[in-house]
Amino acid sequence: MPKGTFSNLPEVKRRRIIDAALEEFSANSYGRASLTRITRQAGIAKGSMYQYFDDKFDLYCYLLRLAGERKLAFISEAIEALGPGPDFFAMLKAAVVGGFRLAREDSRLLALGNRFVLEMDPGWREKVMVRLGLRGESTIEEWARDGVRRGEIDPGIKPSTAARLIWAASESVGQELAAGKLSPDQAEAEFTALIGVLERGLRPRAGEKGEMNR
Amino acid sequence: MPKGTFSNLPEVKRRRIIDAALEEFSANSYGRASLTRITRQAGIAKGSMYQYFDDKFDLYCYLLRLAGERKLAFISEAIEALGPGPDFFAMLKAAVVGGFRLAREDSRLLALGNRFVLEMDPGWREKVMVRLGLRGESTIEEWARDGVRRGEIDPGIKPSTAARLIWAASESVGQELAAGKLSPDQAEAEFTALIGVLERGLRPRAGEKGEMNR
């Protein structure tokens, strides 16, 4: 976490630092991002950065937490707008598309998160997850389990299989959105198309018993 | 390409160098992989490496080409074993699962390729593709176009959508296989389950016109 000195900083300066760091970490992998460049960009001395954060890792985790919180806010809002007891697929689409909306606020926040999941060393990723107190991407799998229970997903399909497909689809579009190859609108349309196919594949069919696994 | 001196090397030494380089580049991203470590591991002087290759990039491309050729061999073999005029989904499954078999020969070859697609800088990836004379991942999309023509895929689904789903699914499983989180057998089973769902989602349904996009 940032040290007390950071929260004491005048709003403008803090903003400048966050901005510079976000710029650097969303454009480079953790390893290639340079504190030296960040401090230069923010117009502060290198030593100052160490008044505010323990080290590079600490700064990175702070930013990632910021990004995560903003994204979660978008997702929650989108889901709540759905009203009570939403269908699995409706919820999914709302969540993913809601998350994409983060790109409209600040595409660097989205890019930061996407870079994180591409980060190569799994042990390092785990360390970050622990620091941030997060579980893995098991949420979708839980939703899928509920979906099966409610008869919205074919019981012959393992929840983990459904979750993997959905996760992979959302990552695929999310990466292109963050890379700027897709506009937010295009990304939304693209994911809608994907989820349409997946829904066809996952929903139970009348008159079938569902014996695709095991 | 490697210089002439490299091909003149005694088999054993060449093998040692390839081995050390493969180890390093499959365990680290391009940026973090160290030529110094490779030469140390291979038991040669640093200068010698520059007798064999132009630079780090040259060495990397050489390895990636090796990996690509081996993988393609596995894929071709699997597809040919299918006989003439295979169904889209049969071909797809054979290709992907065939590719996975590379892991049995040398999991580092698979890991190298997977690391490449995770590599962060798109401009850099493009540079490598150009050097190796490869086109993008458009092959699957072409297959999908053929699949639509032959009525194996719902005409309401864009080939690019189908291709994206399939690519994402194979990447998802491939990454875990390369990371050692899945055995080759598990990976094969996992992908079979995924493609099962996708097939249900993509195949035309009797009595439907197919109006999912546009």
Place this chain on the structure above:
DNA sequence: CTAGGATGTGACTGATCAGTCATGTGACCG
């Protein structure tokens, strides 16, 4: 006005890296 804690600073340390180059070695030819 002054003492002292809090905060700002940038030159410095030690590490690592890709790539270079002067020098060394050994094999083969005349």
Place this chain on the structure above:
DNA sequence: CGGTCACATGACTGATCAGTCACATCCTAG
């Protein structure tokens, strides 16, 4: 034997980095 040529070598260069630290500056409390 001497000369030449292909290859081998590792100390060196210049760059970059995270992180440190002795010192400067500011602010507040007494």
